[in-house]
Amino acid sequence: MSEVSTPHVLLGLLASGGRHGYELKRAYDARLPQARPLAFGQVYATLGRLERDGMVAVTGQERDGGPDRTTYALTDEGRAALDRWLSDVEPPLPYVASTLLAKVVVALLVADVDRARSCLVAQRQAHTARLRELTGVKHAPSATLDDVVAADYAIAHLDADLRWLATTLDRVADWHREVHP
Amino acid sequence: MTQLQARDVVRSYGRTPALRGVTLDLDEGEILAVTGPSGCGKSTLLHCLAGILRPDSGEVTWRGERIDTWSEAARSRLRRTEFGVLFQFGQLVAELTAAENVALPLLLAGTGRREARAVAASWLDRLGVGEVADVRPGEMSGGQQQRCAAARALVTGPRVLFADEPTGALDTLAGEQLLTTLVRLSREKGTSVVLVTHEPRIAAYADREVVLRDGTVDHSGLGVPSTGGHR
Ligand SMILES: Nc1ncnc2c1ncn2[C@@H]1O[C@H](COP(=O)(O)OP(=O)(O)OP(=O)(O)O)[C@@H](O)[C@H]1O
Ligand SMILES: [Mg+2]
Secondary structure (H helix, E strand, C coil): CCCCCCHHHHHHCCCCCEHHHHHHHHHHHHHCCCCCCCHHHHHHHHHHHHCCCCCCCEEEEEEECCCCCEEEEHHHHCCCCCCCCHHHCCCCCCCCCCHHHHHHHHHHHCHHHHHHHHHHHHHHHHHHHHHHHHHHHHCCCCCCCHHHHHHHHHHHHHHHHHHHHHHHHHHHHHHHHHHHH | CCCEEEEEEEECCCCCCEEEEEEEEEECCCCEEEEECCCHHHHHHHHHCCCCCCEEEEEEEECCCCCCCCCCCHHHHHHHHHEEEEEECCCCCCCHHHHHHHHHHHHHCCCCHHHHHHHHHHHHCCCCCCHHHCCCHHHCCCHHHHHHHHHHCCCCCCCCCEEECCCCCCCHHHHHHHHHHHHHHHHHHEEEEEEEEECCCHHHHEEEEEECCCCCCCCCCCCCCCCCCCC
């Protein structure tokens, strides 16, 4: 799975009006509930870079002895960059570079069938536990549509991995024979 | 409390072994997912538990009583009163409307026509398809048919619902809606559910998952033990 493009998400969050760093962090975490929470340092570092590149501009500064309350707003250039990013279709991943797949391949190379199988079984347990957890998150009475849509995305990928794990468990003995003739 | 039990259940079709000694328990109010590769014996197990098929050997026990030795008539009475069955394709009667289909098990159990219709209508509402009460299956979507079939399976207030790939013919959203409704009703009424599925995301709704391989229960760690959430 590719990383979230933090600069573009921040530009998107500024599209409806200026905000300061703390508000941006809160909005980011609420809109992308299954993503890694954004660190404050990263918010300010990213805003600094966006400001340097002319994508955002400082429009206000309140400093009544409290925390930094610099308000940032989208520039025309920033809005254009955001538009371009939204218009670019994400290419389907060209390489399958999953650690999970690599680990199973290596387990099969260096160990016997049982070791490869137990690696698959352990992985299935971890994936199943996470799938159940997310199913709970999604159906919690307090879940917002942000939560549901983000959980759906994660669930669809876990479901795909679990199907692959099941199929591979069925193939593992044949596969081992082919790798170690 | 254990409600339904299989002990060393063996069943073949002619010379094809389908179950090679399956032992499992179903608690009252528990939602149990049964998964495993195609041909591993899931449907056969469901049929044996529901008293539709008789095992070649082994025992099936319902609330402490062996039912595998009962006559076909006695098992069929048990199915009508205590069990509900839901298959992948609803198997509604094509000539009857949704409400008539759902009322059918009640009429068979001797409920009066007027009351049966009213109860059927309320179950169609509960499953979110009250609007198709007077429509025949041929004019309903697959999701609507499946919801009617679920209403028919639940209309008698069964203690166990047997569902064999109930979401197999539905898309992700329709499947999820049907399943969340079944889970909610199961929790409200304390109905146990045996849920046969090949979809990990559907099995994730169950309290426990049993994996079958080659006609036996897999004990290598593929199943998911109970969270005890149903108690
Ligand atoms: N009516 C039948 N006559 C002969 N063999 C059968 C019959 N029904 C099932 N079998 C065989 O019994 C075995 C178990 O079948 P069963 O239908 O229980 O599997 P399943 O796990 O439900 O598979 P699927 O996921 O494909 O529905 C298979 O080998 C199947 O070919
Ligand atoms: Mg089957």
